[in-house]
Amino acid sequence: MLDEARMLDSADPLREYRARFDLPEGVIYLDGNSLGALPKATKTRVAEVVEQEWGEGLIRSWNAPEKGGADWINLPQRVGGKIAPLIGAKPHEVIACDSTSVNLSKLIAAALHMRPGRKVILSEPGNFPTDLYMIEGLEKQGLAEQGLASRDAIIEALDDDVALLLLTHVHYKTGAMFDMAAVTKAAQDAGAQVLWDLSHSGGAVEVDLTAANADFAVGCGYKYLNGGPGAPAYAYVAERHHGDLQQPLTGWMGHAQPFAFDDAYAPAPGVDRLLAGTPPILGLSALEVGVDLIAEIGMGPLVTKSRQLSEFFRKAVSERLPELELVSPTDPTQRGSQLSFRHAEAYAICQALIARGLIGDFRDPDVLRFGFAPAYVSFEDVALAIEALAEIIETGEWDKPEFKQRAAVT
Amino acid sequence: MLDEARMLDSADPLREYRARFDLPEGVIYLDGNSLGALPKATKTRVAEVVEQEWGEGLIRSWNAPEKGGADWINLPQRVGGKIAPLIGAKPHEVIACDSTSVNLSKLIAAALHMRPGRKVILSEPGNFPTDLYMIEGLEKQGLAEQGLASRDAIIEALDDDVALLLLTHVHYKTGAMFDMAAVTKAAQDAGAQVLWDLSHSGGAVEVDLTAANADFAVGCGYKYLNGGPGAPAYAYVAERHHGDLQQPLTGWMGHAQPFAFDDAYAPAPGVDRLLAGTPPILGLSALEVGVDLIAEIGMGPLVTKSRQLSEFFRKAVSERLPELELVSPTDPTQRGSQLSFRHAEAYAICQALIARGLIGDFRDPDVLRFGFAPAYVSFEDVALAIEALAEIIETGEWDKPEFKQRAAVT
Known part of the structure; x- marks a missing residue:
């Protein structure tokens, strides 16, 4: 899956734009639908x-x-x-x-x-x-x-x-x-x-x-x-x-x-x-x-890539993690640049992901939400997110007290 | 007047705070009542x-x-x-x-x-x-x-x-x-x-x-x-x-x-x-x-200095520029940290002041307004402002087309 993602990235006409944003080391950011990333030019x-x-x-x-x-x-x-x-x-x-x-x-x-x-x-x-x-x-x-x-x-x-x-x-x-x-x-x-x-x-x-x-x-x-x-x-x-x-x-x-x-x-x-x-x-x-x-x-390329990213994620989840119930429409033309999944332990899973530097978010009561901001999210990000999500769910890594305690916002 | 101002500055318990603000070279800023100056710490x-x-x-x-x-x-x-x-x-x-x-x-x-x-x-x-x-x-x-x-x-x-x-x-x-x-x-x-x-x-x-x-x-x-x-x-x-x-x-x-x-x-x-x-x-x-x-x-020292600054300005204007009609209360305990004066050519005078780097502001139709933000305005600022204002009015320096053309804001 990672190989496929890297091939898609190398063919992505928007790949150069990722460098126009400041993205923290070690973080995969799938929450641009909540707070977008920092454009480097904004600092100046x-x-x-x-x-x-x-x-x-x-x-x-x-x-x-x-x-x-x-x-x-x-x-x-x-x-x-x-x-x-x-x-x-x-x-x-x-x-x-x-x-x-x-x-x-x-x-x-x-x-x-x-x-x-x-x-x-x-x-x-x-x-x-x-x-x-x-x-x-x-x-x-x-x-x-x-x-x-x-x-x-x-x-x-x-x-x-x-x-x-x-x-x-x-x-x-x-x-x-x-x-x-x-x-x-x-x-x-x-x-x-x-x-x-x-x-x-x-x-x-x-x-x-x-x-x-x-x-x-x-x-x-x-x-x-x-x-x-x-x-x-x-x-x-x-x-x-x-x-x-x-x-x-x-x-x-x-x-x-x-x-x-x-x-x-x-x-x-x-x-x-x-x-x-x-x-x-x-x-x-x-x-x-x-x-x-x-x-x-440009909105045209952004919309195209947004659909590709979320479809890549959706298909991988449906194959590897059938316990995650898709809440979003299956057809990418019927949805925004995000995917939401229902899981009884959505909150703890979200926290376990964040602890690994993979930032999506949680919405009450049981929704895991991932946003795919096409300007800076790569296919590799998406593939790594799937891997992390699969590991966390398959190994029960989420099942720790520190992941279950609610914070103010995410 | 400048000597007196410098003496007051040297005795001013707030004199050290001026350096905590970024004030542009060559500018005397008497418009902190419209937009306050930039604290240096804000940049960081x-x-x-x-x-x-x-x-x-x-x-x-x-x-x-x-x-x-x-x-x-x-x-x-x-x-x-x-x-x-x-x-x-x-x-x-x-x-x-x-x-x-x-x-x-x-x-x-x-x-x-x-x-x-x-x-x-x-x-x-x-x-x-x-x-x-x-x-x-x-x-x-x-x-x-x-x-x-x-x-x-x-x-x-x-x-x-x-x-x-x-x-x-x-x-x-x-x-x-x-x-x-x-x-x-x-x-x-x-x-x-x-x-x-x-x-x-x-x-x-x-x-x-x-x-x-x-x-x-x-x-x-x-x-x-x-x-x-x-x-x-x-x-x-x-x-x-x-x-x-x-x-x-x-x-x-x-x-x-x-x-x-x-x-x-x-x-x-x-x-x-x-x-x-x-x-x-x-x-x-x-x-x-x-x-x-x-x-x-601290509000106490700020209020004290505010009154001293505006009184210094008010007295000097009343002595040197009687053609400026005071619109503000004479008693400093009855007014805010500003003084306003009426003059038929207030707009052009304001622009001539700004051209000299002395920033006050104008309020329709004929009011010249000077604010004395006590955190960063010095008595020397006030004395120099009086000198500039007197020269502009006494020499008719304001009477130029470029000073009479209205801008959007000030």
């Missing part, structure tokens, strides 16, 4: 932002380059504009700001505003928690009603009360992927709009918001975009909605003229009005490097 | 977070130290707990998260929830725009009504409809400071609560939220706390309100058990429930260094 760029732009430029760095600045003021738009082509959007339809959670709340509220008389925000049970909690937050304010339907019943649940269908395109736990165009059409046929959470999609799977006629989307900067821990998120609003776009977190940076310091709010054009507070420059600058690198590699 | 710390914690530790860094992590998961609480003593709060009453704008919206909504039947959020015209815009955002959702009264009439405007009084403690433009304890008491006597925006106070003036019996507060990380451009903000909720605290941006990080991934939201204890999305680790780490440094210097 962050140091430059801190030392030159902040330290030397100080307040002047907010200004445009022609005024001697670092153009911080346009960073949310610039980074958003670079994310746009990765998700099939136009540059002025995407802005990088706040967290995925906060952007969800803004866009749910915006969708409610566009559908007076409809209050239901429909989603599925088991969606990523923050998506559901953000609906609940608006529900407690009396502004929304949460509706839930399992994914096989979600189309028929689209009745006249549904203002918005909020779904995560690639499910965080199973990796199952919705048919974005078909679901969007069904929702719109029922008079609803659709908000896609692309957190597990952007930078990993093919997304074409324009072709799908999507209304809204949000996504995460710290997974496949490699923007760093807690990186700013992004928000998308289809151009056709820019005129009607109204969201409640109307901060000064979303004002048409922030530096006029008017008492009355007047929205900035288009997605700029999604800005609330002062943009987080360190986080946005690190995110920009990650986005630039993914854009340089 | 940010590089460590990027290279070791992110690059090497990867997802493991979220864990507690005893699990080999960098304890990222507790960073919002840790930084908040360090800000707390600077503003007279208890460590568990403060959390560092999101932007000031977003935190304002959370706490306005929380205050409305605690005062059913009252919808008015009272503020003053000319408050910092984002404070007013955030009220407006909730007003457009039908949840709040904005009330405005000038500061001399604000106490009498506190009627039975007012749920919350939202004021900025130190006014961003004039530097005028409210009597926090007196205003809080008046509002509470009228059955309202008070939310203080400490953006221009924290790290610069004496604030004692506990002594003032304040209900809520927010503040900015990138001004006197030197947290870096767009640093995370902080939010304070008095302990007595923790049980009733409900805010609408209920993200997964504000859940009692985020990693249980429950479909239903259950709030984390106390201010932890103000968290929404994944904490911005780069920004929080940089902010922590700034906060540590301010805490090391």
Whole structure:
């Protein structure tokens, strides 16, 4: 298997990109779907932002380059504009700001505003928690009603009360992927709009918001975009909605003229009005490097390799470790860049893997999850991961007290 | 004047701290009230977070130290707990998260929830725009009504409809400071609560939220706390309100058990429930260094020096430049760590100052604003600023086309 993996690596058109990332010695990292790896260029760029732009430029760095600045003021738009082509959007339809959670709340509220008389925000049970909690937050304010339907019943649940269908395109736990165009059409046929959470999609799977006629989307900067821990998120609003776009977190940076310091709010054009507070420059600058690198590699080759990697892993597991029950779709075109397996001892197995430097993650109650970030994961990584996983399960290496004690996060 | 300044510097107990900041050659920086200077230790710390914690530790860094992590998961609480003593709060009453704008919206909504039947959020015209815009955002959702009264009439405007009084403690433009304890008491006597925006106070003036019996507060990380451009903000909720605290941006990080991934939201204890999305680790780490440094210097000495610096400046201006009309209070105990002056050509004067490396800022339509961050501004800085300002005004040096063309920000 290792020989086969090495042959695949030598034929991999993306093999040179692995060296563009800092990957720790002795670690096989299959958790880029949780926190992406560090692009080497980020170190230099962050140091430059801190030392030159902040330290030397100080307040002047907010200004445009022609005024001697670092153009911080346009960073949310610039980074958003670079994310746009990765998700099939136009540059002025995407802005990088706040967290995925906060952007969800803004866009749910915006969708409610566009559908007076409809209050239901429909989603599925088991969606990523923050998506559901953000609906609940608006529900407690009396502004929304949460509706839930399992994914096989979600189309028929689209009745006249549904203002918005909020779904995560690639499910965080199973990796199952919705048919974005078909679901969007069904929702719109029922008079609803659709908000896609692309957190597990952007930078990993093919997304074409324009072709799908999507209304809204949000996504995460710290997974496949490699923007760093807690990186700013992004928000998308289809151009056709820019005129009607109204969201409640109307901060000064979303004002048409922030530096006029008017008492009355007047929205900035288009997605700029999604800005609330002062943009987080360190986080946005690190995110920009990650986005630039993914854009340089290109979504087409990334998607192809992602499928090859996960298929290599899936087939090997099904042959060698039939006790691991595949939770993800078998067809690689129906899933994201990850595979999840159910096992009663998933937590301890995950910890035993981490002790060997093989980092995947665990999701309650019994799911082992492996992400295959195609920009830096090699086929050899995958083959070695299979070997380690097989040994740990076959020898019962996981069955130790230190592997069973729960930690805060992974 | 320069001799006097140098004598004051040599007697300044904080003089050694200037060397703890990176200040560019040839620049006199009187804009720390807009963006604080770079602590030298921040460079090392940010590089460590990027290279070791992110690059090497990867997802493991979220864990507690005893699990080999960098304890990222507790960073919002840790930084908040360090800000707390600077503003007279208890460590568990403060959390560092999101932007000031977003935190304002959370706490306005929380205050409305605690005062059913009252919808008015009272503020003053000319408050910092984002404070007013955030009220407006909730007003457009039908949840709040904005009330405005000038500061001399604000106490009498506190009627039975007012749920919350939202004021900025130190006014961003004039530097005028409210009597926090007196205003809080008046509002509470009228059955309202008070939310203080400490953006221009924290790290610069004496604030004692506990002594003032304040209900809520927010503040900015990138001004006197030197947290870096767009640093995370902080939010304070008095302990007595923790049980009733409900805010609408209920993200997964504000859940009692985020990693249980429950479909239903259950709030984390106390201010932890103000968290929404994944904490911005780069920004929080940089902010922590700034906060540590301010805490090391100590609020007492900082407040004393702040008053000395601004008084030195004020007196010199009143003697040499009577055409500059003081907008700030004359009494240093009645203002923040800044002085503002009105002049018809304020914009061009500000640009001419910047061309000489003397950085203050301009606020529409005619205000020149100078901030005196006591941690790194010297009396010599102030004396040289006066000299430059006098020359620019006396010679008409500001009267050039390049100084009159407006830039985006300063």
